[in-house]
Amino acid sequence: VSKRDYYEVLGVSKDANEAELKKAYRKLAMQYHPDRNPDDKGAEDKFKEANEAYEVLSSSEKRKLYDQFGHAGLDRNAGGGGGGAGYSGFGDFEDIFSEIFNGGFGGGFNSSRNRNQPRKGGDVKLYLDLEFMEAVFGIEKEIDFLRTENCEVCTGSGAEPGTNKKTCDKCGGTGELRFRQRSLFGESIAVRECDSCHGSGQTFEKACSTCKGHGIVKKRRKVKVKVPNGIDDGQMIPLRGEGDLGAKGGPRGDVYAVARIKEHTLFKRDGNDVVCDMPITFMQATLGDEVVLPTLDGKVKYKIPDGTQSGTVFRLKGKGVPILNGFGRGDLYVKVNVETPKKLNDKQKKLLREFNESVTIDAYDQQNSFVKKVKDMFKN
Numbered sequence: 495v496s497k498r499d500y501y502e503v504l505g506v507s508k509d510a511n512e513a514e515l516k517k518a519y520r521k522l523a524m525q526y527h528p529d530r531n532p533d534d535k536g537a538e539d540k541f542k543e544a545n546e547a548y549e550v551l552s553s554s555e556k557r558k559l560y561d562q563f564g565h566a567g568l569d570r571n572a573g574g575g576g577g578g579a580g581y582s583g584f585g586d587f588e589d590i591f592s593e594i595f596n597g598g599f600g601g602g603f604n605s606s607r608n609r610n611q612p613r614k615g616g617d618v619k620l621y622l623d624l625e626f627m628e629a630v631f632g633i634e635k636e637i638d639f640l641r642t643e644n645c646e647v648c649t650g651s652g653a654e655p656g657t658n659k660k661t662c663d664k665c666g667g668t669g670e671l672r673f674r675q676r677s678l679f680g681e682s683i684a685v686r687e688c689d690s691c692h693g694s695g696q697t698f699e700k701a702c703s704t705c706k707g708h709g710i711v712k713k714r715r716k717v718k719v720k721v722p723n724g725i726d727d728g729q730m731i732p733l734r735g736e737g738d739l740g741a742k743g744g745p746r747g748d749v750y751a752v753a754r755i756k757e758h759t760l761f762k763r764d765g766n767d768v769v770c771d772m773p774i775t776f777m778q779a780t781l782g783d784e785v786v787l788p789t790l791d792g793k794v795k796y797k798i799p800d801g802t803q804s805g806t807v808f809r810l811k812g813k814g815v816p817i818l819n820g821f822g823r824g825d826l827y828v829k830v831n832v833e834t835p836k837k838l839n840d841k842q843k844k845l846l847r848e849f850n851e852s853v854t855i856d857a858y859d860q861q862n863s864f865v866k867k868v869k870d871m872f873k874n
């Protein structure tokens with residue numbers, strides 16, 4: 495497989511300088527980045543090709559080898575630290591890409607412009623424990639959780655009250671830290687927000703003793719949550735703007751309350767349907783009976799017909815769980831199981847035997863059919 499010339503890949507001349515290489519690479523990387531071209535193999539290949547070309551040409555050593563010997567000169571030396579041009583997976587590219595755009599280009603795309611923009615606060619995820627019936631019919635619940643608040647003592651400044659502000663020692667008041675970082679592309683200058691002053695360029699003579707200078711503290715927050723009827727296990731209720739504080743005037747994050755529903759002693763949910771297993775006696779199954787069924791709304795009378803087989807499922811339409819954010823309800827399925835009596839005394843056993851002798855196999859459809867099948871099978 496013949497490889498394209500790296501200069502050609504980037505669309506630059508043989509004597510392109512570092513800035514021209516970066517510019518050309520950045521344009522291609524932006525164009526073919528997988529995030530912008532989902533499921534496009536062609537774009538993915540172009541992206542890899544551009545990465546490889548830039549990786550080589552941006553390193554003066556590798557570029558020299560390439561200029562002299564072409565691709566052959568790089569077979570052993572390409573790639574940072576012994577990987578060949580070994581791009582093992584896409585994760586690598588993501589890293590490289592973010593590395594470039596977070597620093598390598600010295601401010602093209604990066605933090606120094608975005609740093610002072612408002613940022614939304616973090617989201618808070620919590621579990622909301624619900625009883626089975628609470629989830630079925632909805633309820634208002636109070637939840638409490640920890641989230642960040644501005645420190646009341648220093649009103650969020652981080653300075654001990656009564657002390658003065660001063661220029662940040664760490665960044666000299668610029669609010670950003672620049673440092674060299676080594677990457678596959680060689681050395682570059684990365685710019686990061688100063689962690690000492692959080693980008694403001696100012697610190698204080700004495701840090702607030704309550705928040706240790708962070709300006710924020712974790713506080714317990716109580717909120718009422720309206721749990722909609724029909725919510726199922728694992729579904730989330732979003733509470734917009736109830737999460738952690740934003741930065742630089744950005745909005746608070748959100749809270750996600752994840753429903754965790756307790757099991758019921760009688761009912762099991764299957765989406766909006768509810769299933770209930772009910773034991774009945776041999777007598778009830780045989781002669782039929784009017785029984786009392788438990789439903790989500792209370793007890794109802796139900797007529798079990800005579801000759802009911804074990805495992806029969808009765809459907810009670812519209813007696814299930816209300817449909818979340820919709821209309822109507824699921825169904826209730828009652829499955830009856832014939833329970834075999836145990837611990838019978840001698841008299842009871844004798845009565846059963848007498849009864850059994852009085853019944854012919856014609857009373858048993860399933861046995862009748864089974865016996866016939868067995869006979870057929872062993873005819874010869």
Ligand SMILES: [Zn+2]
Nearest residue numbers: 662665688691
């Ligand atoms: Zn600073």
Ligand SMILES: [Zn+2]
Nearest residue numbers: 645648702705
């Ligand atoms: Zn404070």
